[in-house]
Amino acid sequence: MAEDKRIDEVTGTATSGHEWDGIEELDTPMPRWWLWSLYATIIWGIVYVILYPAWPMIRSATEGTLGWSSRGQLEKELAAEAQRRAPIVNAIAATPIAELPARPQLMQAAIQGGGAAFRVHCVQCHGAGGAGVKKLYPNLTDDDWLWGGDLAAIHYTITNGIRNPDVKTTRISQMPAFGRDGILDARQIDDLVSHVRVISRQEKPSASSARGAALFSANCAVCHGAGGEGGRSVGAPKLTDAIWLYGGDRASLTATINQPRNGVMPHWGERLDPVTIKMLAAYVYSLGGGEKAPAPAAVAAAAPEGQGADGQP
Amino acid sequence: MASPDDLTGGKTSLYAARKAVYPKRVDGRFRRLKWAIMAVTLAIYYGTPWIRWDRGPYAPDQAVLVDLAHRRFYMFQIEIWPHEFYYVAGLLIMAGIGLFLVTSAVGRAWCGYACPQTVWTDLFQHVDRLVDGDRNAQIRLAQGPWTAEKIGKRALKYAIYLTIAFWTGGAWIMYFADAPTLTHDFWTGQAAPVAYGTVAVLTATTFVLGGFMREQVCIYMCPWPRIQTAMMDEKSLLVTYREWRGEPRGSTKKAMAHPGAFGDCIDCNQCVAVCPTGIDIREGPQIGCITCALCIDACDGVMAQVGRPRGLIDYCTLEDVAAEKAGGTARPVRKTLFRPRTIIYFSIWCAIGAAMLFTLGQRTRLDLAVQHERSPLYVQLSDGHIRNNYTLKLRNMETRPRAVEVTVSGLKDAALWTEEGSRDKAAQRITLTLAPDSVTRVKLFVAAPAAGAARQDFTIATRGLDGDPRGDSETIQFDRPPADNQEPGQ
Numbered sequence: 001m002a003e004d005k006r007i008d009e010v011t012g013t014a015t016s017g018h019e020w021d022g023i024e025e026l027d028t029p030m031p032r033w034w035l036w037s038l039y040a041t042i043i044w045g046i047v048y049v050i051l052y053p054a055w056p057m058i059r060s061a062t063e064g065t066l067g068w069s070s071r072g073q074l075e076k077e078l079a080a081e082a083q084r085r086a087p088i089v090n091a092i093a094a095t096p097i098a099e100l101p102a103r104p105q106l107m108q109a110a111i112q113g114g115g116a117a118f119r120v121h122c123v124q125c126h127g128a129g130g131a132g133v134k135k136l137y138p139n140l141t142d143d144d145w146l147w148g149g150d151l152a153a154i155h156y157t158i159t160n161g162i163r164n165p166d167v168k169t170t171r172i173s174q175m176p177a178f179g180r181d182g183i184l185d186a187r188q189i190d191d192l193v194s195h196v197r198v199i200s201r202q203e204k205p206s207a208s209s210a211r212g213a214a215l216f217s218a219n220c221a222v223c224h225g226a227g228g229e230g231g232r233s234v235g236a237p238k239l240t241d242a243i244w245l246y247g248g249d250r251a252s253l254t255a256t257i258n259q260p261r262n263g264v265m266p267h268w269g270e271r272l273d274p275v276t277i278k279m280l281a282a283y284v285y286s287l288g289g290g291e292k293a294p295a296p297a298a299v300a301a302a303a304p305e306g307q308g309a310d311g312q313p
Numbered sequence: 314m315a316s317p318d319d320l321t322g323g324k325t326s327l328y329a330a331r332k333a334v335y336p337k338r339v340d341g342r343f344r345r346l347k348w349a350i351m352a353v354t355l356a357i358y359y360g361t362p363w364i365r366w367d368r369g370p371y372a373p374d375q376a377v378l379v380d381l382a383h384r385r386f387y388m389f390q391i392e393i394w395p396h397e398f399y400y401v402a403g404l405l406i407m408a409g410i411g412l413f414l415v416t417s418a419v420g421r422a423w424c425g426y427a428c429p430q431t432v433w434t435d436l437f438q439h440v441d442r443l444v445d446g447d448r449n450a451q452i453r454l455a456q457g458p459w460t461a462e463k464i465g466k467r468a469l470k471y472a473i474y475l476t477i478a479f480w481t482g483g484a485w486i487m488y489f490a491d492a493p494t495l496t497h498d499f500w501t502g503q504a505a506p507v508a509y510g511t512v513a514v515l516t517a518t519t520f521v522l523g524g525f526m527r528e529q530v531c532i533y534m535c536p537w538p539r540i541q542t543a544m545m546d547e548k549s550l551l552v553t554y555r556e557w558r559g560e561p562r563g564s565t566k567k568a569m570a571h572p573g574a575f576g577d578c579i580d581c582n583q584c585v586a587v588c589p590t591g592i593d594i595r596e597g598p599q600i601g602c603i604t605c606a607l608c609i610d611a612c613d614g615v616m617a618q619v620g621r622p623r624g625l626i627d628y629c630t631l632e633d634v635a636a637e638k639a640g641g642t643a644r645p646v647r648k649t650l651f652r653p654r655t656i657i658y659f660s661i662w663c664a665i666g667a668a669m670l671f672t673l674g675q676r677t678r679l680d681l682a683v684q685h686e687r688s689p690l691y692v693q694l695s696d697g698h699i700r701n702n703y704t705l706k707l708r709n710m711e712t713r714p715r716a717v718e719v720t721v722s723g724l725k726d727a728a729l730w731t732e733e734g735s736r737d738k739a740a741q742r743i744t745l746t747l748a749p750d751s752v753t754r755v756k757l758f759v760a761a762p763a764a765g766a767a768r769q770d771f772t773i774a775t776r777g778l779d780g781d782p783r784g785d786s787e788t789i790q791f792d793r794p795p796a797d798n799q800e801p802g803q
């Protein structure tokens with residue numbers, strides 16, 4: 001049909017040579033700009049295939065001469081971010097934890113960073129705002145601490161965990177299961193509950209609580225203190241305040257004395273870097289219950305005792 | 314498909330090529346006014362960023378500074394924060410109404426004298442005359458062959474254009490950073506890329522708009538002339554050709570031969586030769602006329618030479634022209650300027666300005682925003698009290714550090730403390746020191762007895778302790794454990 005091709009008079013364009021009952025088809029060429037765009041994309045494609053990962057192979061794609069990869073780019077961005085944060089991170093690393101509050105800017109940075117780490121590692125148990133879960137995990141925002149609420153104590157707890165079998169330095173103590181193990185019978189436990197509710201000002205003294213007081217001195221005072229004021233060296237909660245991790249009503253107290261929970265916490269010393277742990281301590285400290293460090297003399301006096309409490313005789 | 318060519322039967326282009334304009338040098342009272350305004354406006358533009366203004370050690374000392382990086386706008390003693398942007402909106406509204414006012418009072422005076430496009434075009438046309446010579450020399454050079462002289466003159470002219478354009482772009486960026494520092498950084502290659510980009514773009518636009526597009530911007534691109542035509546009436550001041558006096562046109566020779574047969578216009582075309590937009594004012598009011606009044610200067614000069622009264626082309630209203638034609642006299646200028654329309658525009662303009670000045674004088678430079686922490690909503694304290702946590706954002710907009718006090722009211726036996734304090738030192742009020750010109754975030758702990766409503770409104774307020782007691786307050790909730798959830802001891 002090639003021989004039927006001709007130049008159309010009206011448009012000045014070649015025909016394709018097809019003809020149906022006198023109707024012919026114009027062979028209008030592609031616009032020049034369109035063709036050049038096409039050639040440009042072809043060249044672009046070839047250059048791209050050479051420079052960047054392109055052909056899928058069995059294990060991975062061809063590498064490309066630039067050696068670019070999305071993973072590599074991410075690593076570069078992470079490294080750049082780490083470098084940007086380096087001055088602050090180094091300063092926090094170089095500052096002893098107890099001295100952080102004296103440097104407000106560093107403290108604020110630590111609280112910010114700690115908040116981020118908290119949302120990754122801690123919220124699963126302690127909740128998004130650190131308020132804990134009733135009858136399961138302690139509230140970190142209140143002013144009651146089992147193991148101590150100054151920066152160093154919080155830092156130690158995060159590093160070593162609580163009742164963690166994997167580290168020797170973990171915070172450890174064990175309340176006996178008075179009911180389950182038959183140390184006290186049900187009636188004695190009932191009296192004990194009465195006494196605890198009296199010292200926490202929830203009930204009026206009664207004959208039952210008087211009997212409980214004697215039982216308390218014999219069984220509980222060694223850890224919880226004679227007046228129920230608690231003992232932080234063994235994580236024994238204060239029994240005279242309004243805060244009850246596992247509940248302060250009769251049923252909850254009975255359940256606790258029968259079979260205590262002895263809650264556990266992971267140790268983060270091996271999982272997180274030291275700076276992150278410092279930041280976490282600063283964040284937890286900032287939630288509202290942070291306590292001033294005990295006076296230096298008190299620390300020196302308490303140190304050997306504290307060591308023992310941490311399970312290291 | 315029918316194309317315009319088919320309909321008109323020939324090759325008619327819908328595109329009108331620009332007719333080059335070579336305005337002739339002219340002197341006169343309006344030309345001198347234009348010189349003066351050009352000098353003042355250019356001085357303001359180039360000089361403003363270099364004016365210093367002492368604001369103390371905590372704020373920049375540049376009088377006019379749009380500090381985008383720190384989100385502050387400084388204008389002499391006024392400092393505007395982003396949330397006060399309505400002042401800028403108010404200024405823009407004032408600028409808009411100011412244009413209405415000027416247009417209704419003196420016509421397109423903005424276009425003729427103060428518009429940057431006019432000022433820079435005028436500047437570039439002076440460069441043309443400086444390098445190429447006056448109108449005739451310019452036309453000869455443009456039509457002549459590309460000789461060495463022409464190439465040299467063109468190169469010199471474009472170099473001057475580029476220098477002016479670069480200076481224009483360079484001055485612009487000075488409004489956005491400390492001018493001396495930025496100048497140093499710019500020339501030592503340390504300025505931000507956006508500074509170089511902005512200078513490059515503005516150099517290019519100034520070069521093209523001022524050097525080549527010129528009157529086409531006014532006629533084809535700018536919306537303002539189109540809006541102005543809707544704002545003008547028969548009482549608006551225009552550059553007008555007194556047709557009744559000028560027509561029919563005839564040279565002095567013809568007029569001498571036939572006394573009384575010809576008008577005052579001697580058809581010398583000087584008014585056309587000097588026009589920077591290349592129009593003929595004798596055709597009546599038109600969109601191309603920016604009312605720069607150079608044709609008045611040209612015509613007045615010619616009238617003086619031929620011994621006829623000035624003002625054949627003059628600023629007057631259409632109403633006056635009609636009155637004069639009918640043998641009456643023009644209204645006094647005072648009456649043209651002061652009429653209900655201009656007075657109303659002026660009152661609105663003044664009212665907005667006065668309202669802005671008033672609010673500027675009244676605004677507090679200390680304000681407070683409170684957020685109630687929701688996780689947890691409340692915290693049980695060991696002595697039975699309930700604590701709620703709040704985040705305070707205290708905005709100190711003064712350029713000095715301030716001591717302020719935060720108090721609560723409406724919450725019985727409440728005690729406050731911050732992260733720095735502690736419960737045992739808690740009090741009914743706390744004092745804080747706010748950093749100058751910044752927002753201070755403070756975590757506020759509020760403890761109150763457990764007895765009370767599960768949700769209670771109370772007010773947190775702040776006020777200055779340094780002589781200016783004005784402040785701000787916000788009403789917010791205090792939450793307690795709901796009664797049914799409040800087991801004893803829990």
